[in-house]
Amino acid sequence: MQKPNILLIYTGGTIGMIKDADTGTLRAFDFDSILTRIPEIRLLDCNIETISFDEPIDSSNMNPKYWADIAQIIEVNYQTFDGFVVLHGSDTMSYSASALSFMLENLAKPVIFTGSQLPIGDLRTDAKENLITSIQMASLQKDGLPVIREVGLYFEYKLYRGNRTTKINAEHFEAFESFNYPNLAESGVHLNINKEYLLRVKSTDQLIVRTKMNTNVGILKLFPGISKALIETILNCKALEGLILETYGAGNATTEDWFVELLKNAISRGLHIINVSQCAGGSVNMGQYETSSKLKSIGVISGKDITTEAAIAKLMYLLGEKISHKEFKTVFETSLRGELT
Numbered sequence: 001m002q003k004p005n006i007l008l009i010y011t012g013g014t015i016g017m018i019k020d021a022d023t024g025t026l027r028a029f030d031f032d033s034i035l036t037r038i039p040e041i042r043l044l045d046c047n048i049e050t051i052s053f054d055e056p057i058d059s060s061n062m063n064p065k066y067w068a069d070i071a072q073i074i075e076v077n078y079q080t081f082d083g084f085v086v087l088h089g090s091d092t093m094s095y096s097a098s099a100l101s102f103m104l105e106n107l108a109k110p111v112i113f114t115g116s117q118l119p120i121g122d123l124r125t126d127a128k129e130n131l132i133t134s135i136q137m138a139s140l141q142k143d144g145l146p147v148i149r150e151v152g153l154y155f156e157y158k159l160y161r162g163n164r165t166t167k168i169n170a171e172h173f174e175a176f177e178s179f180n181y182p183n184l185a186e187s188g189v190h191l192n193i194n195k196e197y198l199l200r201v202k203s204t205d206q207l208i209v210r211t212k213m214n215t216n217v218g219i220l221k222l223f224p225g226i227s228k229a230l231i232e233t234i235l236n237c238k239a240l241e242g243l244i245l246e247t248y249g250a251g252n253a254t255t256e257d258w259f260v261e262l263l264k265n266a267i268s269r270g271l272h273i274i275n276v277s278q279c280a281g282g283s284v285n286m287g288q289y290e291t292s293s294k295l296k297s298i299g300v301i302s303g304k305d306i307t308t309e310a311a312i313a314k315l316m317y318l319l320g321e322k323i324s325h326k327e328f329k330t331v332f333e334t335s336l337r338g339e340l341t
């Protein structure tokens with residue numbers, strides 16, 4: 001049997017950073033030195049090639065243009081490689097994994113995002129395990145076909161569905177969590193794949209890469225005491241086409257008339273408003289409480305149990321694809337890549 005071909009795509013992040021001797025701050029450095037720092041990689045049972053952003057970035061500088069670059073690298077190399085590992089800063093990794101899951105329609109090969117909390121040169125680094133196991137996950141094959149056929153995120157012994165993750169910790173090695181969907185795999189003495197949770201996709205459909213993301217979107221987090229002036233200003237922003245409204249609990253918000261009226265008018269003017277809970281676990285259920293039934297009746301879209309990261313990426317994607325007004329709510333509330341239950 002032929003060894004799988006894996007493409008490592010290096011975008012930047014702590015994994016490949018070094019400490020500036022003068023200032024003590026971490027900054028990106030060139031990718032070749034990463035490979036020389038982990039000679040074990042050469043022992044893996046696969047062929048590895050690498051490609052790097054010309055200027056590696058801290059993922060706080062990530063944007064839809066870079067997402068399109070990653071998607072295009074995958075598109076160009078799709079036939080030649082059996083799996084892809086994207087090295088990415090952890091700060092915005094959940095946004096990028098979500099965005100790529102939408103951009104890569106009919107994906108039938110693994111695209112595994114990973115990174116680390118400590119640079120690869122650090123004695124206590126978590127980079128080695130994350131990188132090596134991500135490559136192994138991307139190399140898994142059964143009957144000549146890849147086992148994982150979706151965008152995953154691997155960090156600290158767990159493989160998650162990428163668009164279900166959230167960065168939850170800036171200190172612990174266990175930096176990510178998937179509150180509303182089980183792990184796709186765990187790495188212990190053995191690699192344990194939870195097959196029943198993997199996305200089932202037909203490998204015969206052709207990969208379609210969709211990179212038109214519309215950034216006329218926003219996220220508004222509610223809090224007790226939020227002012228009418230603030231909400232009014234945001235909703236009246238001319239450029240705004242879609243808004244993620246982060247509500248309380250199961251999708252609840254104040255029932256004050258001014259609030260409901262402002263949302264109602266914005267929706268009738270054509271703004272898409274999506275209800276996503278501030279709670280990391282559980283689902284929006286409009287109509288369960290009186291404090292959400294008005295939102296339902298004025299046409300607010302339910303984000304169900306989607307993460308904010310996946311919701312904003314899905315919103316950019318659907319607006320970019322110019323989904324009609326009539327269909328927008330139904331399409332948003334439908335799972336496209338396993339991002340909601």
Ligand code: ASP
Pocket residue numbers: 012013014015057058059060088089090091092115116117
């Ligand atoms: N600031 C870094 C980044 O997101 C953090 C990391 O890589 O973990 O690029």
